[in-house]
Amino acid sequence: MYYLEWTVALNRMRHKPGSWQDKFQKNVAYKLAANKKKSLASRVSSGGDVKDVDIHESRAEKVDDNYAIYCKTGNYLDVCTYNDDKRGLxxxxxxxxxxxxxxxxxxxxxxxxxxxxxxxxxxxxxxxxxxxxxxxxxxxxxxxxxxxxxxxxxRLEAFTMRRLVVRFNRETRQMYFLRPTFLGGVTAYNWDEIDAALPKDMLNHEGVGGMLVIGAITRDGVNPHSQITADGAFVGNACRDYQHLLSFWEYIRRFMEDGPDAVPEPRRRRSKWPNPLASMWTVSRLSLPGGFDLGRSFLWLRLVLTPVFVVWGLGHYASLLLCYEPRFPKAIRAASHESEARSLLALLGYNLLPLLYTVAGLWLYYAWQHGLDWRLPLQLVGWL
Missing domain, CATH: 1.10.287 (Helix Hairpins)
Incomplete structure (x- = not known):
């Protein structure tokens, strides 16, 4: 469910004066202004930089793709967002x-x-x-x-894009957000202007892991309480600790700074094919920030909750079928040297084939339950 992205988008919009959204914007703008004054004061006194992370600075010796990569080429890297799998309920x-x-x-x-x-x-x-x-x-x-x-x-998990994608293009030195309009739309930011929320000098046991937040300051919002608003994406899967988070960021940073050969190929690329078994496996893991993952521990609890995960997994799979597979606009695809023919075939395949094999699977189950001949639809259309 794209709740976090929705809150970011709400903060950039204009709402009816006096509404709860308007009051929320006012409180957020006040807190950001107060935090900014404190942050600037501390950094000026220490001679530090304004950003939490200098993207040219290496923060980890090891790299980890975090099983979050959709596609890796010589020009761009497509990464998932944290909330892509948080759906179904x-x-x-x-x-x-x-x-x-x-x-x-x-x-x-x-x-x-x-x-x-x-x-x-x-x-x-x-x-x-x-x-x-x-x-x-x-x-x-x-x-x-x-x-x-x-x-x-x-609409936060159905009747919208099936997934949100963050593309890092090392040739254009830009980062692209692929989102529906009500979540901010498709936007592009220069690589040198983004910031990753990774505080320096934090020990591994002090960090609880979590998600990688990559943001940028923008002036294109219509928030009446602040002319400068923040836009960002929650990138990758949940990380088990702070070092894991740094390793994942280092994978992206080295790709953009040093090239595709500086990082290994993803251990396992994320699949875009909806699958009921994969949906049940996804929800049963309960992958949350801080390393709480039922896929690695609490096996007994996972077995006890199997009926719950089966029902939840079906809801997860249904929400995927109620969404459509997106792709970047033509200008971004051209800048990334993406094949138009391949992109079109992928778009048609990811949107049509899941519906076809889902209907076929439901028919086979219905025919088996009622003792019918599974070839009956083929006979009706004259194929048998």
Whole structure:
């Protein structure tokens, strides 16, 4: 669920004066201004730099791709974002809501039609009219609430891009964010102007790991409380400790500063193919900052919670199918020397094939459960 990216985007927008979003912006701007004064004062007195990390400075001896790489070429590096796999629960909740409301609405409409068109002898009973009226009020109330409020929340993990991608292009010396419009859209920042939130002189046992946050200061926001706003991306998977976080950043830094040969090939590239088994495996790991990972420990708890992870994994897989596979705009693809034919084939494949093999899998399961011939669809279209 893209909640963190949503909060960053909200801080850059203009909201209705007096609303909770407007008050939130005002508080954030006040705190940032106060922290900036303290930070500048301490760094001026110590002669330090304004940035937490000088991107030209090596911060780790080892490098680690953190299993976060989608694609690595001689020109660019595509990296996942932290929240790409944090999904499924909203889809389960809203799916259950729709599963209950749609049949209820259809049943109410049929009963109401029968009562009006073919009333029983003696006319319409008051209790029937009251029950029908209450049912329709409930339907319209839920539908309005869903359209007005819940649909926006569900869009954080469904009916949007299947994943957010951060591209580091060493030839253009730029970093690109691939996001939907309501999360900030596609943006580009110069490599020398970005900052990684990695404080210096922190011992490994003092850091709890977490996610790599790469940000940039921008003036293109319409926030009325601050002309200067921050834009950023939460890059990579959760890191188990601070040294792991530095190693992951060093992988990206060396690629941009020293070239693709300065870092090894990813141990395992992240797949873009939706897979129900992979979804169940992903949610069962509960990969959280600080090294809490059920994939490496708590095996007994993982086994006990297997039914929960199966249901959650199905919601995770459904949310992927309700999204579409994105790609960068043509200008960025051209700057990255990306093959147009290959990009188009990948776009069609990632968006169409998952729907096809999901429908085929559901049919095979249905046919097996009801003792039907699995070749029946092929016979209907004349292929057999």
């Amino acid at each position: 909203l889809t389960l909740v809203f799916g259950a809501l729709l599963y209950g409301m749609v049949p209820f609405s259809i049943t109410t409409a049929v009963i109401s039609y029968n009562i009006v068109v073919s009333p029983e002898e003696g006319g319409l009973e008051p209790i029937s009219l009251l029950a029908g009226l209450v049912s329709w009020v409930m339907i319209f109330a839920v539908a309005y609430a869903f359209y007005r409020y819940l649909a926006r929340i569900w």
